[in-house]
Amino acid sequence: MHAAASASIVVIGASVRGTSLVERLLASAPDLLEGLALTVHVVDPYPPGSGRIWRAGQTPHLVMNTVAAQSTLFVDATVACEGPQRTGPNLAQWCRLVVDEPRTAGPDAPPEVVAEAHATSDWSNPSRLLYGHYLRWCFAEILGEAPAAVAVEVHVARAVDLRPTSPGFVVALDTGAAVDADAVILATGWLGRDDIPAHPRVIAPDNPIDQDLSVIAPGETVAVRGLGMGFFDTLSQLTEQRGGRFEPGPGDTVAYIASGQEPHIIAGSRRGIPYRAKPDFGAPPFFPEQRVLRAALPALIERRPVDFGVEVLPLIERDAAYDYYRALDRVRPGSVRDLDGMLRAIVEGTAPVDVIAEAHGVRVADRLSLRAAEDPLSAGPGSSVDEAVARFVRADAAEAALGLRSPLKLALHSYAAARSAVIDLVAFGGLTPASFAAYRRFLATAASFGSGPPLRRSRQLLAAHDAGLLRFTGPDLSAHPQDDHVRIGSSDGGEARADWLVEAWLPTPSVERTGDPLLGALVRRGLARPWRFADGSVSDALDIRPEDGGVLGADGTPAPGLFSVGVPHEDVRVFTIIAPVPGTNSSVLRETDAAARAALRAAVEHATASRPKEART
Numbered sequence: 001m002h003a004a005a006s007a008s009i010v011v012i013g014a015s016v017r018g019t020s021l022v023e024r025l026l027a028s029a030p031d032l033l034e035g036l037a038l039t040v041h042v043v044d045p046y047p048p049g050s051g052r053i054w055r056a057g058q059t060p061h062l063v064m065n066t067v068a069a070q071s072t073l074f075v076d077a078t079v080a081c082e083g084p085q086r087t088g089p090n091l092a093q094w095c096r097l098v099v100d101e102p103r104t105a106g107p108d109a110p111p112e113v114v115a116e117a118h119a120t121s122d123w124s125n126p127s128r129l130l131y132g133h134y135l136r137w138c139f140a141e142i143l144g145e146a147p148a149a150v151a152v153e154v155h156v157a158r159a160v161d162l163r164p165t166s167p168g169f170v171v172a173l174d175t176g177a178a179v180d181a182d183a184v185i186l187a188t189g190w191l192g193r194d195d196i197p198a199h200p201r202v203i204a205p206d207n208p209i210d211q212d213l214s215v216i217a218p219g220e221t222v223a224v225r226g227l228g229m230g231f232f233d234t235l236s237q238l239t240e241q242r243g244g245r246f247e248p249g250p251g252d253t254v255a256y257i258a259s260g261q262e263p264h265i266i267a268g269s270r271r272g273i274p275y276r277a278k279p280d281f282g283a284p285p286f287f288p289e290q291r292v293l294r295a296a297l298p299a300l301i302e303r304r305p306v307d308f309g310v311e312v313l314p315l316i317e318r319d320a321a322y323d324y325y326r327a328l329d330r331v332r333p334g335s336v337r338d339l340d341g342m343l344r345a346i347v348e349g350t351a352p353v354d355v356i357a358e359a360h361g362v363r364v365a366d367r368l369s370l371r372a373a374e375d376p377l378s379a380g381p382g383s384s385v386d387e388a389v390a391r392f393v394r395a396d397a398a399e400a401a402l403g404l405r406s407p408l409k410l411a412l413h414s415y416a417a418a419r420s421a422v423i424d425l426v427a428f429g430g431l432t433p434a435s436f437a438a439y440r441r442f443l444a445t446a447a448s449f450g451s452g453p454p455l456r457r458s459r460q461l462l463a464a465h466d467a468g469l470l471r472f473t474g475p476d477l478s479a480h481p482q483d484d485h486v487r488i489g490s491s492d493g494g495e496a497r498a499d500w501l502v503e504a505w506l507p508t509p510s511v512e513r514t515g516d517p518l519l520g521a522l523v524r525r526g527l528a529r530p531w532r533f534a535d536g537s538v539s540d541a542l543d544i545r546p547e548d549g550g551v552l553g554a555d556g557t558p559a560p561g562l563f564s565v566g567v568p569h570e571d572v573r574v575f576t577i578i579a580p581v582p583g584t585n586s587s588v589l590r591e592t593d594a595a596a597r598a599a600l601r602a603a604v605e606h607a608t609a610s611r612p613k614e615a616r617t
């Protein structure tokens with residue numbers, strides 16, 4: 001039981017965003033509580049901090065695709081938010097704290113976590129296990145700094161329903177308990193859908209650590225659909241996590257030493273090529289200048305909605321070309337006649353980039369082709385699709401190894417970074433509905449350019465291929481589950497028989513097709529609805545108010561005190577699938593700050609208008 005005048009806020013989901021919400025609530029509480037006491041209830045079936053994806057006990061083999069110095073949970077001076085700035089270590093800095101004091105890693109940290117902290121540099125791709133320990137440390141640290149008037153209670157449970165009271169809510173948990181709330185913030189992340197068909201021979205899309213691959217026996221054939229980060233996780237699970245070893249070979253090569261426990265892998269996707277390796281910059285990736293796009297953004301934002309394909313993408317491509325030709329001239333002096341003139345022409349957009357390149361004497365073979373980078377399969381006569389894909393991976397790994405000396409990698413790095421730069425332009429209906437498909441295509445291409453694995457993973461992929469363990473089907477992999485096997489087809493007419501299919505991709509949550517009881521209940525109660533494009537077509541996203549994530553009900557009015565952040569808003573808040581990056585005015589931290597402050601205001605209003613609230617758990 002709390003002091004008579006007390007407010008209660010329930011945060012549902014306690015991973016990256018849920019933890020940031022708790023931090024933001026505690027940071028702003030002294031400002032906004034108006035003398036009330038506050039209990040923050042944190043609800044997640046998984047331990048707070050790491051939540052489900054980053055939870056303890058998972059294999060250290062699965063790695064982040066972002067680097068240690070670019071992962072944080074704390075608000076720095078670049079974050080344009082109302083709440084107070086409260087700094088804290090990023091993941092790389094935290095590793096140094098662990099080196100100084102191993103107990104920092106947590107009482108249950110296995111020795112390999114401490115060992116990894118020792119080996120982590122600013123630009124390491126840490127294991128998800130390590131990041132999870134960092135997040136849990138953050139959660140504990142944040143609680144340690146809680147103002148005297150604020151208590152935090154953790155409920156190890158899943159929220160399954162939310163019933164409005166007047167004012168406020170009752171949150172029902174799957175333990176049978178219920179929590180009274182003056183305000184609720186959802187940070188539920190990746191939620192399941194009900195439109196993914198189940199089949200006994202198909203391992204459905206999920207977080208890789210929750211996919212049971214033990215059913216795949218050594219020597220069986222498994223098709224893996226999806227060649228993004230999930231694919232590299234699956235590859236690790238079926239090779240090094242079955243006792244095989246990747247060992248350094250001559251030069252930059254890697255050899256695979258089989259354990260005999262591996263299945264045969266057939267790998268494909270719609271595009272048919274794996275995500276590209278991250279360039280080895282020997283430092284955390286820099287933030288590209290994007291001078292063309294950034295100069296145009298204020299005017300574009302002013303006249304939203306804009307056509308993405310016509311008005312935005314060409315700017316992104318010109319920025320990529322700028323970085324490419326500047327690097328080309330640096331690594332191969334003389335490739336460009338009058339570099340300054342060429343760069344000026346690209347910025348001014350006086351002509352298509354290829355015409356400018358022609359005018360500046362750039363050989364055709366030296367020119368940037370983003371189209372070719374997007375669709376690099378050019379299997380010549382006598383070359384199978386499998387060989388063509390392997391050749392692509394090899395060439396891409398060689399470019400990645402060049403780091404800053406690869407004009408192509410610099411161009412693709414700029415292109416991929418534009419995903420963050422355009423968030424404020426695109427979010428909440430900033431694009432014409434007809435051009436949203438072009439934006440989605442851009443996101444997919446940018447992900448394949450810039451959200452790929454660390455270079456060593458691409459080399460491991462080549463090693464598995466060279467060891468005869470894996471072959472590529474090329475584009476348009478199709479899968480037809482049968483009674484006791486899965487028939488696999490590809491665009492070149494090839495057919496194969498697989499014992500299993502692993503879906504190595506994650507669907508974004510959908511309001512209309514949700515498999516999540518809580519989101520389903522919100523919709524049934526009229527408390528939530530899907531966001532619609534301006535032409536009336538329904539998106540997958542949960543509809544919210546732009547300024548604070550207030551959830552909009554069936555009739556478009558917000559249920560006072562109900563907020564939501566993160567991945568369930570992908571179509572509307574856009575590019576939500578990133579963790580906070582320090583020094584970048586993180587959209588994630590702006591989002592959690594605004595929702596936390598709005599929830600505090602709503603909770604104070606409700607608590608002062610009603611009886612004191614207490615947890616009924």
Ligand SMILES: Cc1cc2nc3c(=O)[nH]c(=O)nc-3n(C[C@H](O)[C@H](O)[C@H](O)COP(=O)(O)OP(=O)(O)OC[C@H]3O[C@@H](n4cnc5c(N)ncnc54)[C@H](O)[C@@H]3O)c2cc1C
Pocket residue numbers: 012013014015016017018043044045046050051052053063064065066157158159160187188189190207208506518565566567576577578579580
């Ligand atoms: C496998 C994988 C790897 C990734 N790797 C990276 C990476 O390297 N770098 C990067 O920047 N991003 C990565 N991401 C993107 C990732 O989405 C974000 O970085 C981040 O985890 C999102 O945080 P979140 O808190 O919004 O959602 P989530 O991390 O999805 O957390 C949501 C939490 O809500 C809980 N929850 C859901 N419903 C309920 C309910 N009804 N009741 C109670 N609790 C509930 C879940 O248990 C979970 O703990 C990865 C994503 C995945 C799936």
